[in-house]
Amino acid sequence: MSIVGEATGVIGLLGKSWNLLRDRLDPARAQAQLLIDTFEAYGIARQQIPRLLPPELRLPNATFSTPDKLRDKLTPDLLDWAANHLVIGRSWLDKGDRRAHLPEDHYKSPTGYRDWLSHRLEVAPSVSRCLTAWTPLGEEISQGHGPLCLIYNETTEGLDGSEFSRYWLLSDHWRLDHGSCLENLLAVIAVARSLGILVLGRHVPMARLQQLEAGEALIPEVAEHRRGAWHPEDLIDPPPGQDTAWRQALWEGAQQYLAKDGIAWPCLKPERD
Structure with a gap:
């Protein structure tokens, strides 16, 4: 030098x-x-x-x-x-909280997600919206490890013809290698589908997801590093010939969460007495 x-x-x-x-x-x-x-x-x-x-x-x-x-x-x-x-x-x-995004986490409570998402549909009926599951790049969902982040965003018209997105973190330190987290993910996917909300999957470098969970990065900053897509809804309705015993067991666990909260599949409406 x-x-x-x-x-x-x-x-x-x-x-x-x-x-x-x-x-x-x-x-x-x-x-x-x-x-x-x-x-x-x-x-x-x-x-x-x-x-x-x-x-x-x-x-x-x-x-x-x-x-x-x-x-x-x-x-x-x-x-x-x-x-x-x-x-x-x-x-x-105010530098009083280490995390910018306060998780809207209703772990093992599908009704909490249903009520929250329904409220968003009521207060912002005309926005473009989606629910996205972020998983570590290079990790298979059935055998991987690391953070599993659930992101909800609403996109509206911004300044000068641009788009502006707001983000909510709907998970709190979920793990890809923790069965209950995956079952909870499937239950939320089912709830979102019942409300007509688009569900997507994206791969993100492990380090970026760790920064998000540690409060060292904002969601839009991490979103810039998304690479590739996967289809979370395949965990509920797999393509023909691609079902597995692992997925079936996962879906059975998710349905138990739904049933516990009085939510019936496929209509996903509260069961009447």
């Missing part, structure tokens, strides 16, 4: 160290930086943020250009609005 290259590297490290120290000494600036970074992770450039603000929170465009300009304009109302708009934990914006 040349002397110039070494000097540039040292300067870069010093700059990062100074930024970290400055954020520790100035929590308001760190919070402003976090807010800008979060919007940009959702595909919203900092200069676009003012266009989204409600009238009572309007700020000049330059306010969001740097964290130093934004720090003195931060208010609880602004942070409340941002958390609601992006569907992230409010306490995370």
Whole structure:
């Protein structure tokens, strides 16, 4: 490496160290930086943020250009609005919670998922929506290991003809190698199908899923690393000639969860007394 290259590297490290120290000494600036970074992770450039603000929170465009300009304009109302708009934990914006996405987890309770998804259909009837199971890249669902993440998203029209997606995490540290987690997944798939919600499967590098579960990455950041697709609904209705005893046992376990909550397959309506 040349002397110039070494000097540039040292300067870069010093700059990062100074930024970290400055954020520790100035929590308001760190919070402003976090807010800008979060919007940009959702595909919203900092200069676009003012266009989204409600009238009572309007700020000049330059306010969001740097964290130093934004720090003195931060208010609880602004942070409340941002958390609601992006569907992230409010306490995370205060650095009080280590996870941005608060899991909407109804493990072994299909009715919890049915009620929650039905509510989303009522409050947002016109959006494009889907439920996606993320599994580690290179891991077979029948023999693999690692995180199993269930993501629900709603997509609406964004700025200038773009799309804007909100995400919810519907699992909390589920494991691909844990039978109950897979049975629960099948029960949720069945519930989603009954409500007409599209169900997809995507492969994601193991490290990215681990970052998501650890609160070190946002869902849209992880979504950028999706590679390839699989079909979760095949776990309920396998293609002809592709059924297995393993799948049948898994589906039987899922049906037990459904039956316990009074949900009958295939109609998936509460059973009457």
